[in-house]
Amino acid sequence: xxxxxxxxxxxxxxxxxxxxxxxxxxxxxxxxxxxxxxxxxxxxxxxxxxxxxxxxxxxxxxxxxxxxxxxxxxxxxxxxxxxxxxxxxxxxxxxxxxxxxxxxxxxxxxxx
Amino acid sequence: xxxxxxxxxxxxxxxxxxxxxxxxxxxxxxxxxxxxxxxxxxxxxxxxxxxxxxxxxxxxxxxxxxxxxxxxxxxxxxxxxxxxxxxxxxxxxxxxxxxxxxxxxxxxxxxxxxxxxxxxxxxxxxxxxxxxxxxxxxxxxxxxxxxxxxxxxxxxxxxxxxxxxxxxxxxxxxxxxxxxxxxxxxxxxxxxxxxxxxxxxxxxxxxxxxxxxxxxxxxxxxxxxxxxxxxxxxxxxxxxxxxxxxxxxxxxxxxxxxxxxxxxxxxxxxxxxxxxxxxxxxxxxxxxxxxxxxxxxxxxxxxxxxxxxxxxxxxxxxxxxxxxxxxxxxxxxxxxxxxxxxxxxxxxxxxxxxxxxxxxxxxxxxxxxxxxxxxxxxxxxxxxxxxxxxxxxxxxxxxxxxxxxxxxxxxxxxxxxxxxxxxxxxxxxxxxxxxxxxxxxxxxxxxxxxxxxxxxxxxxxxxxxxxxxxxxxxxxxxxxxxxxxxxxxxxxxxxxxxxxxxxxxxxxxxxxxxxxxxxxxxxxxxxxxxxxxxxxxxxxxxxxxxxxxxxxxxxxxxxxxxxxxxxxxxxxxxxxxxxxxxxxxxxxxxxxxxxxxxxxxxxxxxxxxxxxxxxxxxxxxxxxxxxxxxxxxxxxxxxxxxxxxxxxxxxxxxxxxxxxxxxxxxxxxxxxxxxxxxxxxxxxxxxxxxxxxxxxxxxxxxxxxxxxxxxxxxxxxxxxxxxxxxxxxxxxxxxxxxxxxxxxxxxxxxxxxxxxxxxxxxxxxxxxxxxxxxxxxxxxxxxxxxxxxxxxxxxxxxxxxxx
Numbered sequence: 059x060x061x062x063x064x065x066x067x068x069x070x071x072x073x074x075x076x077x078x079x080x081x082x083x084x085x086x087x088x089x090x091x092x093x094x095x096x097x098x099x100x101x102x103x104x105x106x107x108x109x110x111x112x113x114x115x116x117x118x119x120x121x122x123x124x125x126x127x128x129x130x131x132x133x134x135x136x137x138x139x140x141x142x143x144x145x146x147x148x149x150x151x152x153x154x155x156x157x158x159x160x161x162x163x164x165x166x167x168x169x170x
Numbered sequence: 171x172x173x174x175x176x177x178x179x180x181x182x183x184x185x186x187x188x189x190x191x192x193x194x195x196x197x198x199x200x201x202x203x204x205x206x207x208x209x210x211x212x213x214x215x216x217x218x219x220x221x222x223x224x225x226x227x228x229x230x231x232x233x234x235x236x237x238x239x240x241x242x243x244x245x246x247x248x249x250x251x252x253x254x255x256x257x258x259x260x261x262x263x264x265x266x267x268x269x270x271x272x273x274x275x276x277x278x279x280x281x282x283x284x285x286x287x288x289x290x291x292x293x294x295x296x297x298x299x300x301x302x303x304x305x306x307x308x309x310x311x312x313x314x315x316x317x318x319x320x321x322x323x324x325x326x327x328x329x330x331x332x333x334x335x336x337x338x339x340x341x342x343x344x345x346x347x348x349x350x351x352x353x354x355x356x357x358x359x360x361x362x363x364x365x366x367x368x369x370x371x372x373x374x375x376x377x378x379x380x381x382x383x384x385x386x387x388x389x390x391x392x393x394x395x396x397x398x399x400x401x402x403x404x405x406x407x408x409x410x411x412x413x414x415x416x417x418x419x420x421x422x423x424x425x426x427x428x429x430x431x432x433x434x435x436x437x438x439x440x441x442x443x444x445x446x447x448x449x450x451x452x453x454x455x456x457x458x459x460x461x462x463x464x465x466x467x468x469x470x471x472x473x474x475x476x477x478x479x480x481x482x483x484x485x486x487x488x489x490x491x492x493x494x495x496x497x498x499x500x501x502x503x504x505x506x507x508x509x510x511x512x513x514x515x516x517x518x519x520x521x522x523x524x525x526x527x528x529x530x531x532x533x534x535x536x537x538x539x540x541x542x543x544x545x546x547x548x549x550x551x552x553x554x555x556x557x558x559x560x561x562x563x564x565x566x567x568x569x570x571x572x573x574x575x576x577x578x579x580x581x582x583x584x585x586x587x588x589x590x591x592x593x594x595x596x597x598x599x600x601x602x603x604x605x606x607x608x609x610x611x612x613x614x615x616x617x618x619x620x621x622x623x624x625x626x627x628x629x630x631x632x633x634x635x636x637x638x639x640x641x642x643x644x645x646x647x648x649x650x651x652x653x654x655x656x657x658x659x660x661x662x663x664x665x666x667x668x669x670x671x672x673x674x675x676x677x678x679x680x681x682x683x684x685x686x687x688x689x690x691x692x693x694x695x696x697x698x699x700x701x702x703x704x705x706x707x708x709x710x711x712x713x714x715x716x717x718x719x720x721x722x723x724x725x726x727x728x729x730x731x732x733x734x735x736x737x738x739x740x741x742x743x744x745x746x747x748x749x750x751x752x753x754x755x756x757x758x759x760x761x762x763x764x765x766x767x768x769x770x771x772x773x774x775x776x777x778x779x780x781x782x783x784x785x786x787x788x789x790x791x792x793x794x795x796x797x798x799x800x801x802x803x804x805x806x807x808x809x810x811x812x813x814x815x816x817x818x819x820x821x822x823x824x825x826x827x828x829x830x831x832x833x834x835x836x837x838x839x840x841x842x843x844x845x846x847x848x849x850x851x852x853x854x855x856x857x858x859x860x861x862x863x864x865x866x867x868x869x870x871x872x873x874x875x876x877x878x879x880x881x882x883x884x885x886x887x888x889x890x891x892x893x894x895x896x897x898x899x900x901x902x903x904x905x906x907x908x909x910x911x912x913x914x915x916x917x918x919x920x921x922x923x924x925x926x927x928x929x930x931x932x933x934x935x936x937x938x939x940x941x942x943x944x945x946x947x948x949x950x951x952x953x954x955x956x957x958x959x960x961x962x963x964x965x966x967x968x969x970x971x972x973x
Contacts, residue, residue, distance in 0.1 A: 059795050059796040059797060059798050059802065060794070060795050060796065060905055061790075061792055061795055061902065061905075062798055062802070062803070062806055063806070064898055064901045064902050064905070065898060066806050066809060066810065067897060067898065067901060068894040068895060068897050068898030068901075069810055069813070069894060070809070070813055070894075071890075071893055071894040071897045071898075072890045072891050072893060072894030072895075073813045073814065073816070073817050073890070073894075074890075075771060075889065075890035075893045075894065076817060076886055076887065076890035077816070077817060078767060079764055079767055079768065079771075079883070079886040079889065079890065080764075080886070081764070084822065084863075084866070084867075085825075087863075088816055088825055088826075088829055091829055091833075091859070092813055092816065092829070092832065095832060095833065095836050096897075098836065098852075099836065099839065100897075100901055102839075102840070102843055102845065102848075103901070103905075104901070104904065104905065105912070106794070106796075106912075107796045107843060108794075108796055109796060109844075110844065111844065112844040112845065112846055113844075113845075113918075113928070113929035113930055114846075114927060114928055114929070115918070115920060115921050115926075115927040115928075115929065116927050122914075122918060122929065123843065123844045123845065124912060124914045125914060125917050125918075125929040125930050125933060126912070126913070126914055126917065126933065128845045128847065128848055128930045129930050129933035129934050129938065131845075131848055132847060132848060132851055132930065132934060133934075133941055133942070133945050135848070135851050135852060135855055136851070136855070136945055136948075136949060137945055137948050137949075139855045139858070139859060139949075140948050140949045140951075140952030140953075141952065142859055142862070143859075143862055143952055143956055144952050144955045144956060144959075146862050146863065146866045147866075147955075147956045147959045147960060148959060149866060150866050150959075150960075151959050151960075161762070161763050161764060162762060162764075165760075165761040165762050165763065
């Protein structure tokens with residue numbers, strides 16, 4: 059199971075990287091979103107995917123799943139959401155100001 | 171101790187006062203008169219050390235500076251330091267008198283001039299008295315900096331700025347080399363003190379760093395003393411006001427390298443590398459300088475190259491003298507010791523005659539408005555006193571009696587004759603070159619001295635070519651060169667006064683291992699009809715012949731191709747370096763985000779993959795894997811399809827929908843992995859993000875219609891696959907390397923410790939609440955950022971609207 063998820067993560071990372079290397083601004087944002095999904099999955103996998111009950115103490119069971127990665131991912135999701143929002147608005151403003159979303163056209167002058 | 175330091179640091183203290191003196195008193199009195207007190211006071215103060223030093227005692231003073239690092243301003247007064255200090259303050263006094271009449275009280279920014287000059291004087295004094303290597307280096311660089319400031323004194327001229335920059339670049343390069351050499355020396359000797367290093371000689375001699383330290387220190391000495399091929403900065407430095415050229419670039423600063431070589435002789439002398447480098451480069455410089463001086467038409471440039479040449483002479487004498495360290499006390503050692511003595515003697519003589527010659531050029535420049543010998547001539551009648559001084563200085567430089575240059579040149583010939591018979595370091599084969607080069611260079615020296623004197627003062631007087639009404643210089647300007655000229659003659663007749671009181675103690679400092687008796691270093695004007703005298707007669711005869719025929723061959727020399735000069739080489743290498751670095755930077759700093767990302771990703775892959783492979787970190791352990799159920803397998807396949815859809819989608823709406831699907835599937839994974847809070851958050855966040863994406867697209871009207879594919883790029887593909895592979899391998903290996911038990915069990919006490927049944931929430935707000943607080947700040951900042959971005963209108967858009 060872990061191996062399968064890790065392979066999935068690898069595929070997601072490849073796709074995300076490929077998108078980030080592209081020329082359109084919004085594809086770059088899409089790529090980084092995929093990357094963040096991949097990372098979240100990786101974090102939860104690294105905690106071990108042993109079956110156990112959800113980390114709620116009310117249930118009288120012997121084992122719980124690892125709660126620490128879950129707390130970490132929760133933080134990561136929120137932060138990632140904030141960053142994505144800012145980046146999206148930045149894209150919006152960039153398009154408004156420069157009339158393009160092509161990174162090659164947006165690239166700086168030679169002597170900046 | 172306090173008295174000593176207050177005298178040695180007097181220039182620095184006074185430099186602070188000069189601007190005030192200039193501001194409030196310059197209208198009445200030329201600022202130079204106040205400054206004059208400084209070198210004069212120090213000179214008189216230092217005179218009192220002569221009897222003590224001459225009788226063999228040395229003085230030591232220590233001023234603590236950074237005691238925790240063992241750095242203190244240790245001053246050590248021995249013959250060598252005192253000789254230099256007397257030159258610095260003595261010539262300094264004369265130069266300041268001269269500058270009072272040379273520099274206009276009205277037109278020039280005198281406060282700058284004297285501040286720089288005092289700074290230089292203080293640095294130079296500190297340099298020659300320093301026993302601490304790092305402090306010596308500090309003063310050394312201070313001389314470079316103050317020289318830079320002085321060369322560019324007329325900073326509105328381009329040539330001044332260029333000359334200053336070149337001097338700074340070359341001397342600081344050498345300075346850094348020297349610092350490296352000093353540090354190696356400190357490591358070898360385990361002390362900062364030069365004297366202690368000399369005392370620990372046996373430890374240093376066989377050390378692996380011995381030769382590197384030697385080379386680095388010599389680099390410093392050669393650049394400062396304008397040796398071949400580093401001498402090119404000195405002619406450029408002639409853009410400085412003439413008092414500066416006279417002081418720094420003939421009498422004092424350029425001799426700092428000589429001082430360093432002399433100071434280091436007890437440490438490095440006796441090794442073949444040292445001997446060959448110092449004497450060899452010295453001789454090459456001597457020949458090169460004298461040849462190039464012939465080609466010059468500018469009087470100051472001629473003197474600059476002659477300075478280079480004379481410094482080469484002194485350097486080669488020091489190299490020959492270092493053989494005395496090899497031979498040690500005994501007859502042979504004493505023979506070579508005389509060469510060191512000759513070096514010191516010539517060093518002193520050169521300061522006297524070259525100082526006066528520069529002042530003469532300054533007078534000519536000041537009175538005629540020209541410095542080019544092609545316009546000058548026949549000044550003998552109008553400027554008889556200046557002519558006499560030039561004659562004395564010039565003939566002394568040429569090495570004729572009855573002037574001091576004759577004595578030191580005879581000693582130089584004696585030294586090169588002796589060295590050809592030394593029979594060590596391979597000298598038996600090519601030792602004969604020494605006297606030949608020396609002799610040939612002396613002929614050239616003689617010729618350019620004649621050119622200097624007779625092209626300027628002899629011949630026809632052509633007032634129409636000169637810009638000013640020519641007359642004799644004012645007395646004040648003549649005082650200093652007259653004093654120096656008198657010194658030139660005085661030393662010829664009474665050389666042993668100088669020899670006994672000043673030079674012999676300096677010799678003891680350079681060669682402490684050799685006992686010196688009075689008889690050894692007696693200078694005699696008439697030393698019998700020997701080979702040296704015949705050589706001098708040869709120099710005069712051939713030199714006169716060459717001078718008479720100068721018209722025929724000197725033009726050929728001036729036609730020497732510019733492309734082959736060292737100057738040109740320097741300029742080409744400098745501009746080449748600039749071009750190279752510019753093109754290099756332009757090549758990789760393309761301004762394209764994609765390129766930078768490629769660098770980053772490649773570095774990431776190479777570093778991680780490389781270390782994984784090199785450290786044999788790849789190790790899989792599937793034994794702990796949980797079983798795969800059908801749901802998970804299905805989800806994985808669906809996710810791969812969704813992400814591929816994002817990648818390959820023809821239009822963006824599809825891409826966004828696919829991304830949303832991917833996000834919901836992630837939250838389904840969280841459900842399967844028994845993470846209810848995560849699943850909830852992920853669901854909500856994914857929804858909001860997708861809405862945001864769509865909103866964004868809605869506001870970008872053209873985009874929604876534009877249908878486009880990502881252009882396929884092989885590089886991108888290779889890099890992204892490599893990145894994915896790296897992450898996979900790393901994660902798998904990390905799973906295979908679980909070393910410790912997780913600390914999760916602690917958090918399972920959430921109810922006892924925090925009163926919460928939801929462990930994840932307890933971690934977020936109780937155990938690790940600090941993270942959550944900052945995460946809230948991130949959200950706040952992002953919200954504010956979005957608000958500002960949306961609401962603040964851009965300048966461009968306003969422009970568009972107003973148009």
